[in-house]
Amino acid sequence: MIDPAFYVIQFLNGLASASNLFLIACGLTIIFGVTRIVNFAHGSFYMLGAYFAFTLTATIMPALGDALGFWLAIPVAAVGVGLFAVLMELLLLRRIYRSHELFQLLATFGVVLIVQDLVPAIWGPEELFGPRAPGFTSFVVILGFRFPEYQLVLIAAGPLVLGGLWLLFNRTRWGTLVRAATQDREMVGALGVNQSVLFTGVLFLGGALAGLAGALQMPVEPANPFMDINIIAEAFVVTVIGGMGNVLGAFLAALIIAQLQAFGILVFPEITLVLPFLVMALVLVVRPWGLLGTPEPMTGHGFAGDRPLKPLGRRAQLGLAALVAVLLLLPLGLGDYTEKLVLEVFVFALFAFSLNFIMGAGGMVSFGHAAYFGLGAYGAALAVKHLDFAMEPALLAAPLAAGAGALLFGWFVVRLSGVYLAMLTLAFAQIAWSTAFQWVELTGGDNGMIGIWPSAWASDVTVYYYLSLILCGAAIAFLWRASYAPFGYTLRAGRDSPLRCDAIGINLKRHQWLGFALAGTCAGLAGGVFVFSKGNVDPGALSIPTSVDALVMVLLGGIQTLTGPLLGAAAFHLLEAYILPLTDYWRAIVGLIIVVLVIAFPQGLAGFLRERLAGEESR
Amino acid sequence: MLRRTFVIAGTALLAAAAAFQPATVKQAAAQEPVKVGELFSYARIAAFADPYRNGWQLAIGEINEAGGVMGGRQIEVISRDDGGTTADAVRVAEELVTGEGVSFLFGTFFSNIGLAVGDYAKQKKILFIAAEPLTDALTMAQGNRYTFRMRPNTYMQTKMLVEAGKNAGAKRWAIVAPNYEYGQSAAENFKKLLAEMDPEAEVVVEQYPALGKIDAGATVQAMLAANPDGVFNATFAGDQAKLVREGTLRGLFDGERPVLSLLTGEPEYLAPMGAEAPEGWIVTGYPWEQIESEQHTRFVEAYQAKYDDFPRLASLLGYALGYTVKTLLDTAGTTDTETLVDTLKGLKVETPIGPIAFRAIDNQSTMGAYVGTLAVEDGQGKMVDWYYADGADYAHSEAEVEAARPAE
Amino acid sequence: MTVLDVSGLRKAFGGLTAVDEVSFGVEAGQLFAIIGPNGAGKTTCFNMVGGQLRPDRGSVRLAGRDITGEAPRRIWRLGVGRTFQVAATFGSMTVAENVQMAFLSHHGRLRALLPSARRLYREQALAVLERVGMAGQAERQCGLLAYGDIKRVELAIALAHQPKLLLMDEPTAGMAPRERIELMALTAGIVRESGISVLFTEHDMDVVFAHADRLLVLDRGRQVATGTPAEVRDDAEVQRIYLGGAGAEAAARQIEARAGEQLPGERAEGEAR
Known part of the structure; x- marks a missing residue:
């Protein structure tokens, strides 16, 4: 019925898009x-x-x-x-x-x-x-x-x-x-x-x-x-599918994506959102280094400047106790808004800490950690909206949903390494994002879901503040402890030397998988706490900017320390919240501050503080 | 040493927190300004945001100069960027309400943000007048007592277009809409309204390019393959520009096929296109340079005098919102939320394009839109044969509202 | 008792046969060296024993149990420790923690989420480090040690679960001559003390002939000779293809040295066999 010549023209259209890509x-x-x-x-x-x-x-x-x-x-x-x-x-x-x-x-x-x-x-x-x-x-x-x-x-x-x-x-x-x-x-x-x-x-x-x-x-x-944000993700997709560093591979990948797009829309007009990421995920699962890429050398992903984990000294313990005391007392002196702001810092601290659990300790860089934050948020929201759950069971559903997602995605993710691993996490996050975006009947599409507020007893800001502090604090404490425990050490071992792990009987992939799932579960809890503080969830929770925020927090704070992500989360979130009302150019200012911090503290804020403290103690 | 750092950090936090406490204790002193909170995605969509801000600032300036509201109180609008995400927006709303102690909120652009802030308003029991969000849900399925909307929603604007295209003679329609709520719901509305108005007409092809990422060549070709004799377009800005260029060269937009296009006549989108404005398209928009009523001329002159720029639709919207704030406060005579809400329901407001009212049944304003045909004159697109479609005639019927909207 | 029994091992890559019909056995307490020129198939052979490569044909038996084609981590669990050409340790951990990791793995405690890893099996780890002379540096970060010390740590890791067999791929590669002798003397000492067997490849003929009890000589994947150092030294074909010049000199020097100074040791060895 359709003129065969049409397919030739559509192929030419695909070629033109491929060139651009x-x-x-x-x-x-x-x-x-x-x-x-x-x-x-x-x-x-x-x-x-x-x-x-x-x-x-x-x-x-x-x-x-x-x-x-x-x-x-x-x-x-x-x-x-x-x-x-x-x-x-x-x-x-x-x-x-x-x-x-x-x-x-x-x-x-x-x-x-x-x-x-x-x-x-x-x-x-x-x-x-x-x-x-x-x-x-x-x-x-x-x-x-x-x-x-x-x-x-x-x-x-x-x-x-x-x-x-x-x-x-x-x-x-x-x-x-x-x-x-x-x-x-x-x-x-x-x-x-x-x-x-x-x-x-x-x-x-x-x-x-x-x-x-x-x-x-x-x-x-x-x-x-908007040209920049509209193109950057797809540019990465093409690069990764082709094999990072391989120009001919990029050409092939561009051709594949563009042609699939040109012909895909004839069958599924809505495929436009997810297609490139779907292709990337499939390619990476089958070919872990892209079409024409070469395997990265099987080395560890340790970082120069990594130190052995030391248990907290007496002073640090006192400092921690002081911090907890301050956080417990804060609501006495703060207004509702600032309480909410600090509460959000707890959420992002857990989010960033969970990312660093796989990234800093495990050497698995994730560009898609928002997937688990968002799955937690959606898990809680869906439980409330579709299953009529109250807040308490919904808060339990959040980490479970995220954990299940992380188990599923993680199984594929840990089979890769380095930047390809990071890109596969991104692909999965985008698949989750487009599912939430497109499945309007279930998720409300990009309008999201609203009306997800805490139970009556927790609806007071101060009560919810303490609830968040307890939940996020407990999860952070748990991950902290796990970092010092054999499991955390096993992840670090895998990061330092997969070869050595193999030679002392460690099934590294399995432990990385479990670590990935554990981090995802905790990120999901953060998402769950978040959704009840905001009253709504939309695909933004699963989006690339959310993943990037978590990365920025970890890196800004310092990837090589446990305190880094916490510090980074507090610094970045408060910075954004305080700069946002000041000027329309808040993004540029945040960008400038990031650039300055990167140059001034190349080891992150916590890394810098550690150096300073070490310096003073030795004097 | 660590401890000292923590103590310092803690102290700093406390100090910062203290700085954010309302500086003065609120007293109901008659001459104190009325604080109103405003939030909008200023950084993310500056093309819309700047004219909108100009609009409400112009109005508020005029109002305050003329003696303010409620017998002499000035209006103080505390304006914030909503960060462009629901998460940021709800926090900003919270800051305005609990930190700044504003009496009510207005603003927002994106539908998801409008819904989120609306839901916050419901939870906090504070009035919120959404400016730009188009989603029907805001006043229908997800509507609530505290959330109102200024702009005609997707349904209303689509209905205006379907009606305008009724006599175009097309029976086989193509739909192209961006792949997100606005586009999806425009397409749904179009299909529903088309079936109601012309049972013989059918939709033969639908294309949903990702927002900002349209593959225009392939999309146009896919539409051509279905051989439609009419096109309904909901894409806008860059996507629409690509679509127009490709579609014109490839003969989709050949001047014969009628094209119904949402928003394209708005100066925000029409002006940048210059001579490339697609002639003959039937569009919704705002032919600001041709509206000659006295109030409108006064508005345009004041706007141009102050900003040395022509008004966009967003300017008109902002301006109308400013006067809504005034009329609301003057009529209510108080900043008590429940009174404000009761007052706004059914309230009539004078705007440069005539009186509008906020419908009591669904909190949707009856602000309409202009419908006309595009032409190019002196290298610039303009609307011709236009008329004002009053929102009251296109809004959801009472029965539809009752069926969709949750009871208050 | 035969700890390792390799028979008819074969491996081809594409059309190229890297190892062809290689058979040998390693007895308990024996230091067994695989030598040969570059490309002789030493590492391939080695990796088939260690599990990194699956042989095309042939079998590998550990203490009578068939381990052909098993994964390295299973082979480790059956009592095979391993060191690498380029030392593989956990650079961001302390020396003690490196060895503790091996104990954690051995005792199946890797997934524990709550106890502090630093406290588990610390005594045992220190004891192993004591044997390799690294107890004094137990708290130092492994990645910052001198290379010779890292090799010792690696040895300690490999010894932690009291393996029956130690696989050492070019144990002295990348080390200064003095360090080489020391490391191999240390290894030999520990091995003889605890009755562990060692299979190693080595380039340095001094090291080989100073410590190996038996040798396997490979050339282009083919098994050229197997026997005691003296037998191998005297093998005509070995001399032709491999032990020309410097190699022969080293062999002679070391065999004489062992004959002269270590009579009691030789006898003890003889009894063990």
């Missing part, structure tokens, strides 16, 4: 391959590319004529973004290469926040319609269908860039170095190559490619301040 992802994958930086700011590069191109065309085209002006503006915009990336490398990343790998992720996240506010401040918040590409403003007829000429340009752009990169990597000395560094960083260092210069160059290349992608998007899409 590839252009964004290839820069990301190159940057990761060489520097191992998980560059959250790549979406910002893309967005800046579009805005640069807009401004450039507006100024150059009248001067040089439409065709020359336009086609000059595109590469110049790309170079401009490349220079911006270089600036980020020189001013920020270079200072923290010696810190933990993930610290760079935190730094790039700060840049994301800053750019997010910078763009509307400079270009205004409304969409900016750029000119169409001169010479490609109309359509051609292919097999009886009209097909925009510019889409043909895009279809060509992907393979052209792929070819250019191949030449660069195989025909130039610099390209050979990049390839070598992707395979073995230490070796390149040993060859006497100046690593900083190499990194700067790679950031330029990656940034320029993202900028090119953004600039080429101008004739298709108006420049707008």
Whole structure:
């Protein structure tokens, strides 16, 4: 019934989208391959590319004529973004290469926040319609269908860039170095190559490619301040499916995603939300290093600067007692609002602490911990809404739901390692998110569920404050204790040396799985306590920003200490709550503070305090 | 040493907490300003938020200059960013209510945030007037006594469009809507209303691109494959722009097929499109430059004088909200929540586009929208052949409200 | 008693046969070395015994029990300790905790959530550390030790559950010559004291001929010779393919040295056999 030619056209549509995806992802994958930086700011590069191109065309085209002006503006915009990336490398990343790998992720996240506010401040918040590409403003007829000429340009752009990169990597000395560094960083260092210069160059290349992608998007899409967040997750998906660091892999992955999308919407128009993550999860389960990636060396994921766990000394115990006393007495001196704020700190402290239980101790970095926070929140909310549970059993349902989810997802997750493991957690979180988003009958869709308030006896803010303190405090104390117990040590052992674990009879995967489930269960409790403090839940609880918040808290506080996540949660949440009312540019300020903290305290706040204390004691 | 740190931290916390206590003890002194709380996703959707803020600030400024409310008290609006998430928004609302001691709340943009704050209002028994959220649920299935809404909801606007497109002659419709509540519910409403108004018409294809991520080429092609003779569009902003460019080149928007499009005539979306505004589309919107009533002209002039910019729909909304606040306080004569709520139910408010009222049955205002056809003139899109569709004529019927809305 | 009995072991990667029909036995209390030039199949052979690789053919029996193709952690539970070419320890833990981990695993306490891991099996761990001469550094962080000391810790971990058999893959790789001798002397001492058997691969001929009781020589996956150091030294084919020049000298030197100074030890060894 449908014209077969239609499928050919839809395939061409898929090719055009694939080109766009590839252009964004290839820069990301190159940057990761060489520097191992998980560059959250790549979406910002893309967005800046579009805005640069807009401004450039507006100024150059009248001067040089439409065709020359336009086609000059595109590469110049790309170079401009490349220079911006270089600036980020020189001013920020270079200072923290010696810190933990993930610290760079935190730094790039700060840049994301800053750019997010910078763009509307400079270009205004409304969409900016750029000119169409001169010479490609109309359509051609292919097999009886009209097909925009510019889409043909895009279809060509992907393979052209792929070819250019191949030449660069195989025909130039610099390209050979990049390839070598992707395979073995230490070796390149040993060859006497100046690593900083190499990194700067790679950031330029990656940034320029993202900028090119953004600039080429101008004739298709108006420049707008949401381009960064709209693209970044998919860029990572493509990079991971292809194999991190593998440009050809990224090309294949872009092709697969785009074609599945183009044809998927014919059958399931609603698949748009979940498709890329579904594909990523499937690929990673079958091929743990992506399509063309190579296995990461089977090393531990310990961090430089890790120390043995020491039991709390007398002073620390006294300090802890003092802190508990202060928290118990706080409601005497606080208003309702501040009590709620501190109560939320308890929730996030548990959330962050549970993440650090698998991340700091277990070496399993999760980009999707919100899945379990959200499953807890939804577990409680669904129990109230659909099963007519009261608060008390619903609060029990929260960790159970999250624990069950973590058991299920974790079984696949622990089979991977490193950044792929992190990406699989992200994929599962996004699958959970889109389920909550799309299953309107059950979950209320993106409107979420409302009316989930505490039982009458706990509805007073102060009572709920103490309830939260007890629940979150008990869970934190439990995880704290478990960190010192053989189970926590086993996770640390797995992080330090999987090889040694195997050689002393430890079934590491199983313990990691249980650890993952335990952390998920605790995150679920945090979600449950949270939902009753807010009265509602929506897919935001399961979303990437929530996962990122937890990561930021852990990293800001210091991944190598047990107090770090607690400190980080308090610092980050209070910071956000106090800055939010001050200015419309609160995101930029939070971003700036993150950047400053990253540079000032490369070991996190708790790491810094530990150094200071150790320093004073030894004096 | 650790202990000292903790003590210092504890003290700092206490100090910070103390700073957040209401600075003054509240007394019902007649000349004290009336505090009203306002929250909106200012950072997240600045394109909407800035004109909206301009609108209510203009109104509140005028009101205060003219002597305030309730016999001489000034209005003090305490405005906050709601953080763009329900979690932040509820906390901010809490801060406004318990920290700042505001008498009631207004604002919010996103539907989920509107619902969350509305539910908080119900729990806290505080009045909340939602500004922008479109979801029907806010005044229907999830409605409550304390939550009101200014803007015509998705159902009302869809109904206006379906009615406007009744005579377009299309029988095979395509739907394209962003994949979230607003889009889904616009599509549902469209299908339901279409069936009511034209039983012979059918929907032959539905596309739900992810918000902000439309794959326009593939989406347009998928719609073309079903060979529709009419299109209902609920995408907006960047997604819509991509859709228009691809759809025009590929012949989906060929000028022959009628297109019904929500929101596209609003200056927020129409102005950035410039000459690319899709001619012939039947849209809801706000032709601000063509409305010549006296009150409206006065509003536009004051707005342009103060901000050196033209008003958007959000500006009008903000402005109308400002005067709603005034009328409400003047009529109620008190800041007692229950009285305020009882007063607002059925309250009539004068706005630049004429009088509106808050329906007692569902707390929905009768503010309407303008329906017209898009044309391009002097490189700028504009609405032609437009008319004002009064919200009172399009809101849910009493029976529908009774069936859906929980009893108070 | 035969602790380890390997027969007809074969492993091919693609078309390349890495190990072909290798058979040998390790008696209780014996130090058994596998030697051969690079690419001879030593590590492959070793990994098939340790469980890291599954053989294509042949069998591995530990104290009479077939362990062919079992997972490394099961093989460990059956009494096989192991050290690696590049020492594998838990860098962020103290020396004592490293050994305690082995005890925790041995006693099935890994999933305990409440007791403090530092307090469990501490005495036992210190006792093992005492034997390798690391008790004095029990509280230091393992990752910060000198490499020779890390190797000792690894040895202590491997000894913790009183294995029947110790697998040591190039135990002295990456160490200074002096440290090598010390480590192997230490290992040999412990082994003879407790009757553990050791299977090891080694490049350093001094180390091999100073301590091994029996040798297996591999060349391109083929078993060239098996026997006492003296027998192997005298084997014509071994000399041809492998023990030219420096290797032969080292062999001669060490065998003479052992004959001269360690008569009582030799006799004790003889009795054990």
